[in-house]
Amino acid sequence: MRLSYTKALNRALADELDGDPAVCVFGEDIGAGMAGPTLGLLDRFGPDRIVDTPLSEQAFTAMALGAALAGRRPVLEFQIPSLLFLVFEQLVNQAHKFSLMSGGQAGVPLTCLVPGSGSRDGWAGQHSDHPYSLFAHAGMKTVVPATPTDAYGLLRSAIRDPDPVVVFAPAAALPVRETVTWELVPVPLGSARVHRSGTDVTLVAVGHLVHDALAVAGELAGEISVEVFDPRTLHPFDWDALGASLERTGRLVVIDDSNRSCGIGAEVLATAAEEFRLTAPPRRVTRPDGTVLPFAPALDRALQPDREQLRHALRAVMK
Numbered sequence: 173m174r175l176s177y178t179k180a181l182n183r184a185l186a187d188e189l190d191g192d193p194a195v196c197v198f199g200e201d202i203g204a205g206m207a208g209p210t211l212g213l214l215d216r217f218g219p220d221r222i223v224d225t226p227l228s229e230q231a232f233t234a235m236a237l238g239a240a241l242a243g244r245r246p247v248l249e250f251q252i253p254s255l256l257f258l259v260f261e262q263l264v265n266q267a268h269k270f271s272l273m274s275g276g277q278a279g280v281p282l283t284c285l286v287p288g289s290g291s292r293d294g295w296a297g298q299h300s301d302h303p304y305s306l307f308a309h310a311g312m313k314t315v316v317p318a319t320p321t322d323a324y325g326l327l328r329s330a331i332r333d334p335d336p337v338v339v340f341a342p343a344a345a346l347p348v349r350e351t352v353t354w355e356l357v358p359v360p361l362g363s364a365r366v367h368r369s370g371t372d373v374t375l376v377a378v379g380h381l382v383h384d385a386l387a388v389a390g391e392l393a394g395e396i397s398v399e400v401f402d403p404r405t406l407h408p409f410d411w412d413a414l415g416a417s418l419e420r421t422g423r424l425v426v427i428d429d430s431n432r433s434c435g436i437g438a439e440v441l442a443t444a445a446e447e448f449r450l451t452a453p454p455r456r457v458t459r460p461d462g463t464v465l466p467f468a469p470a471l472d473r474a475l476q477p478d479r480e481q482l483r484h485a486l487r488a489v490m491k
Contacts, residue, residue: 177348180320181209181285181341183356184327185247189217192245195331196221198232199249207251207287208346233259237267240282245331252288253340254301264310267336283330287341294472300465304340304378305435308407313337313361315405318382320350322404325359333361342429344380364410366417370399373423373486376414376440377402381427381477388482396486406436414440415448422451425485427477432458455485 175183182205188195197210203224205211214222225232229250236246250256256263267280288299307314313335317323323341330337367382368389375398377385382402389398401417403409418424424444428437437456444454457477459465465472 173352174349175320175324175352176346177317177320177323177341178208178287178346180324180356181287181327182211182213184324184331185209185213186216188245188328188331189213189221192331194243195245195247196223196239197247197249198223198225198236200225200227200232200251202249207249209285209287209341210249229255229258230262233262236282237262237280240267240280240336241270241278245281245283247283247285247331250284250286250288252295252299253286253303254299256284256286256303256307256338257301260306263336263338264307264312268310268312271335279334280336281331281334282336283327283333284336284338285327285341286338287346288343294467294469295465296467297464300472302340302342302430304338304406305430305439307338308409308436308439309434311407313405314407315339315361316379317341317404318345318377318379318402320348321352321356322359322365322402324356326361326404328358329361332358337361340379342380345383348380348383359404362405362408362410364413365402365404366399366413367402368398368400370397370421372397372421373425373489374399374401374414374417374421375482375486376424376426376437378406378428378436381429384479384482385427388479388486392483392486396490398486409440411443411447414444418444418448418450422449423489424450424454425457425482425489426454427457427482427485429477430459431463432456432461452489452491455489457481457485
């Protein structure tokens with residue numbers, strides 16, 4: 173079976189809706205499946221569980237928060253990651269903290285599904301941010317799958333989790349297809365995946381950049397043995413798996429589609445330098461700081477991490 177990333181998300185939603193009557197989905201244009209993951213769900217599960225909301229992220233997030241407190245398991249689809257800025261207070265200061273502040277009496281099993289960004293398609297300044305580092309920084313469970321099977325498995329685990337989870341589905345990953353010859357199953361949160369083994373450098377790649385990392389690792393195979401490490405979950409991060417990889421390689425490069433300062437790439441480098449054995453200074457490939465991505469596709473691409481920068485970083489860490 174050939175499975176696309178978008179279809180994997182759609183199937184995960186359908187399987188959870190089938191298996192748990194408490195699961196419901198809220199969002200704008202989800203009845204028509206405009207973004208892809210909710211296509212066909214309204215006809216199958218009806219408007220009581222697939223709720224096409226007005227154009228107000230604050231309103232449907234508040235509604236979902238209340239539904240979660242009342243025992244439902246809502247999934248919120250945001251059409252682009254930048255819309256999360258509108259509801260950051262509701263998610264980080266309310267949903268994330270309810271369980272602790274109520275002494276565990278109130279849980280908020282709420283999942284945010286966020287397709288978009290990282291596309292290099294000229295989405296311009298207010299549609300191009302990739303704020304997964306902000307949610308990891310705040311301590312919310314934060315997931316960025318790279319492959320269709322991981323998108324399926326991690327979304328199912330997110331929906332089942334007792335805490336709020338933000339699942340980023342980068343637009344550049346949505347067309348990715350994978351041949352699947354095994355039964356699809358949930359993937360535990362906080363579990364990393366090594367896509368390619370290597371002995372010289374550990375290359376940590378986030379989301380859709382895993383595919384760039386694998387391509388470059390293949391190109392440089394005769395020169396550098398690159399281990400491609402996909403964290404899959406940015407919080408909680410699988411530090412044990414990263415430590416085991418660095419024990420094998422001793423060198424670290426990170427490619428991350430967010431800003432350089434205070435990004436997840438910076439955190440990975442800092443923790444590796446503090447906790448693990450490195451034989452060379454680590455490197456990171458990211459978006460530049462203080463950048464608003466422009467509409468022009470050529471300028472958009474020029475400001476995002478790419479394979480040429482990655483080749484340079486891998487060669488530099490070997491010197």
